[in-house]
Amino acid sequence: MIWNEAKECMSRDQLQTLQSARLVKLVDRVYHNVEFYRRKMQELGIEPGDIKGIEDITKLPFTTKADLRDNYPFGLFAVPQSQIVRVHASSGTTGKATVVGYTRKDISVWAECVARAFAQAGLGRDDVIQIAYGYGLFTGGLGAHYGAENLGATVVPMSTGNTKKLVTMMKDFGATAIACTPSYLLHIAETLEAGDDIKDIKLKAAICGAEPWTEQMRKQIEEKLHINAFDIYGLSEIMGPGVACDCIYHKGLHVNEDHFFPEILNPDTLAPCAEDETGELAFTTLTKEGIPLLRYRTRDLTSISYAPCECGRTTARLSRFKGRSDDMLIIRGVNVFPSQVEAALLEMGETSPHYMMIVDRINNLDTLEVQVEVDEAFFFDRLSELDSLTKKIGHVLQQAIGLAVKVKLVEPNTIERSMGKAVHVIDKRKLV
């Protein structure tokens, strides 16, 4: 089912006209309402009048995550705070989180985009959807929730954490769909298998996102649960889940292009890539009011195709994500940079600065182990002191990145020293 045929199936020409009109208005708004963009445009020597259509987008400045942090908390908002009805914030960063604000209209656009995604997964008002993303500052829970309500489905706001209750309700309520991270869904599937409950569930679709996963994992989920699994993409800076989602043909994620203009750029030169060529994805939020962003560099690596899809939609499709152009890790939905671990260890000052992060997926849940070399000055003969040092490091790291960490003290000089770019991460999740 197509939720909004007028928008999702319009001709590419019509779409371009719409995008052009929206971009012109957007540039005018940010120039006059956001000091940051006015300055950036002035530095580039451009004025709103220079942007006449979507083809002029390459003249505009880029926006990065650092820009959001530098303007913490509300510096990039384009409307007075009285018009902001909700904020979300990215998890897992020390001190300055990246904060985004939504006007009433932003919330409704978001609910529209997520409803399109659920419809793409074949869902509608007759469905019972369990939302098993975290509710709160993280965009997953509330984003999926509003979209499912907009769809008219019966929404069960489970949040995360209580898998047993989730499984019971899945059976008792006859849930037909679930929205959660793919790794959590695999965990749920195992719980169902263990209780021999798969035959008693009515699940037909899962809409999974917030962390990278592979096509193999998608198929594994489909086979285990006898359902269709869909990949939903989004990031809080742009909106949250629902920026793009794949359809039943699973040939890429349809971007809601009337609201988000995608560009694929060469990560080194930032020059536009050709169709189907892999590069870094950037988005311009064409309609956003609260915190509109120009050419926001997502750091996600993918390619784009504009060919029409068998499902009838004409919107561009993103290929499966191929990694990132920076070293950010997504662990249990939390964004983690090795630099955060390094900074926390250095600030604590009771270990050597040599560390290695080992990311794994055990029983379908992401785990993070941080190996730290024992430092001469903080090496004790008492095991109890080493034990408290381990606990202290664990606490400091959890504070810094927002994730429980297993700390392992290792002997000096066992973490490989690299001559070039240091390797600080071993990701055993085999996602690509």
Add this chain to the structure above:
Amino acid sequence: MLVNQLSVFMENKEGRLEQVLETLAEGNININSLSLAEATDYGMLRMMVSDPEAGKKALKEKGFMARLTPVLAVDVADEVGQLQVVLTKIKQAGINIEYVYSMKAGGDDGATIIIRTSDLEKTQEVLKA
């Protein structure tokens, strides 16, 4: 008597203990006694050796985390209950015993035990009294 113990931090992985022993043997350093305390991921090897300083140096050169820790070597008569007498004295003085291991198993000259406590000086006084 206050003595220097050689303490080595070791990850729990195969062959590490052998490498320590090998290194000390190469340096012609004799091990008089040894105790290994283990946590989940790592262990602490504690040794009384013929030349603690040289032992530490040799181990550090091989990349081991080694240090010297002062401990008490206490002679006890080789009779039933003697070790307990010593430990009870220390405990009654309100001193915390961190670990104990034996250095010389006994015989005609009695036994020697190695004790590490929260307050070595006070322990010495208590035992003299």
